[in-house]
Amino acid sequence: MEKLIGNAVVGQSGGPTAAINATLAGVIRGVLENVGDGAVQTLYGMRNGVEGLLEERLVNLNELFADPRNIDMLEHTPAAALGSCRKKLPKIGEDDAVYEKLLSIFKKYNIRYFFYIGGNDSMDTVAKLSAYTKEQDYEMRIVGVPKTIDNDLVVTDHTPGFGSAAKYIAVSMQEVIRDCAVYSTPAVTIVEIMGRDAGWLTAAAGMGLATNGIVPDLIYLPERAFNKEEFFEDVRKALSKHPNVVIAVSEGIRFADGTYVCESVGVGTTDVFGHKQLSGTGKALELAVRAELGCKVRSIEFNISQRCAAHIASATDIAESVCVGREAVRAAASGVTREMMTIIRDNTSPYVYHIDHSDVSKIANQVKRVPDHFINKRSNHVTRACADYLLPLIAGEATPSYEKGLPQFFVID
Numbered sequence: 001m002e003k004l005i006g007n008a009v010v011g012q013s014g015g016p017t018a019a020i021n022a023t024l025a026g027v028i029r030g031v032l033e034n035v036g037d038g039a040v041q042t043l044y045g046m047r048n049g050v051e052g053l054l055e056e057r058l059v060n061l062n063e064l065f066a067d068p069r070n071i072d073m074l075e076h077t078p079a080a081a082l083g084s085c086r087k088k089l090p091k092i093g094e095d096d097a098v099y100e101k102l103l104s105i106f107k108k109y110n111i112r113y114f115f116y117i118g119g120n121d122s123m124d125t126v127a128k129l130s131a132y133t134k135e136q137d138y139e140m141r142i143v144g145v146p147k148t149i150d151n152d153l154v155v156t157d158h159t160p161g162f163g164s165a166a167k168y169i170a171v172s173m174q175e176v177i178r179d180c181a182v183y184s185t186p187a188v189t190i191v192e193i194m195g196r197d198a199g200w201l202t203a204a205a206g207m208g209l210a211t212n213g214i215v216p217d218l219i220y221l222p223e224r225a226f227n228k229e230e231f232f233e234d235v236r237k238a239l240s241k242h243p244n245v246v247i248a249v250s251e252g253i254r255f256a257d258g259t260y261v262c263e264s265v266g267v268g269t270t271d272v273f274g275h276k277q278l279s280g281t282g283k284a285l286e287l288a289v290r291a292e293l294g295c296k297v298r299s300i301e302f303n304i305s306q307r308c309a310a311h312i313a314s315a316t317d318i319a320e321s322v323c324v325g326r327e328a329v330r331a332a333a334s335g336v337t338r339e340m341m342t343i344i345r346d347n348t349s350p351y352v353y354h355i356d357h358s359d360v361s362k363i364a365n366q367v368k369r370v371p372d373h374f375i376n377k378r379s380n381h382v383t384r385a386c387a388d389y390l391l392p393l394i395a396g397e398a399t400p401s402y403e404k405g406l407p408q409f410f411v412i413d
Helices: 020-037 049-053 068-075 096-108 120-135 162-180 200-210 228-241 261-265 281-293 315-333 384-394
Strands: 006-012 040-046 058-060 111-118 141-146 187-193 218-220 244-250 296-301 339-347 352-359
Touching (some): 006 049, 040 315, 049 096, 096 111, 111 120, 120 141, 200 244, 244 281, 315 352
Parallel strands (some): 006 111, 187 296, 218 244
16 A cells, blocks of 8 residues: 555543553654654654544654653653543534534545544444544554453454553452451451443452452442342351451442432432443441441442552553554554454463454444453352453553652653
């Protein structure tokens, strides 16, 4: 294919992760490695995703990361260094002024390569931009670069960012379980974990099945309808075995009628993509258990620590994230467009993978849920097969550099 010469732009969108900047570092490395061949020249970073791109808030990343030490530091920096957004592009034909503005910016800066690091909603943006630029006959290579702690993108085996969040959850659950075991007074501890439609993160709480056998007594995922009466039965049975019961629940668990469990304590606003802002599932169950069983009970929300805990990031996750970003640039330079990069698992033990790509239009707005064989028949725990599948993704430690006891992170001013 004829070489497409021009500049590139990269952005980050959606919820941040401990590895999203590692993917950005991979894109930067990929561009700097390809500058010499004359295809991808200047790499611009868009502040706050397409929202900032529309306002031309761009930063020259070639200049900012001319020193490779800055890229190294960026790889271990949590959150989105370029800033993020949750802007939903309209359907093509509904408000084309937005697309016309974006196209004018592409032409102004001679942008021929567009890399968007994000999750499901971000892939929707990639698909729409791809369709519009093709319709306008403006040659661009537009590539989606996956990230999401939810691990809910289809086609790819898993997503960058998930491994580090899963590691945080797996390790934190080991610590919580041991802490709760020190007293003989009957007590229930409910840990709320992120996950709206897919329970991958909550499933990580059961990873001890593949190692030391230390796991929560009960695990509930949004893939199965939540039955409160069965839940009370499960808790009573667990308490009959030992006094300190630990339960992991996804924030998005629902009753059979589709109502979120957390709605009993109130649900917040709905975002531009139509997602309810979930919070309070653990608290709702805490109140229910206290009223039903009368025992000591407390709830814990791991909250945003799940996605920003760079101090305990998975080395495997960081390495894969960098690789996905770098390969996105190589793919685009070779002619790939309107695709999302994917991770293909070749083997689980020993763990082997390779990077590929797939049609983004078949990925956007789809949800990959935890499969049935990863959930037990009672719907209150995960299986050993699930733990074995997840275990390689949390392997190794990739900690940032420390100075005077605190981690050193890279900030894009």
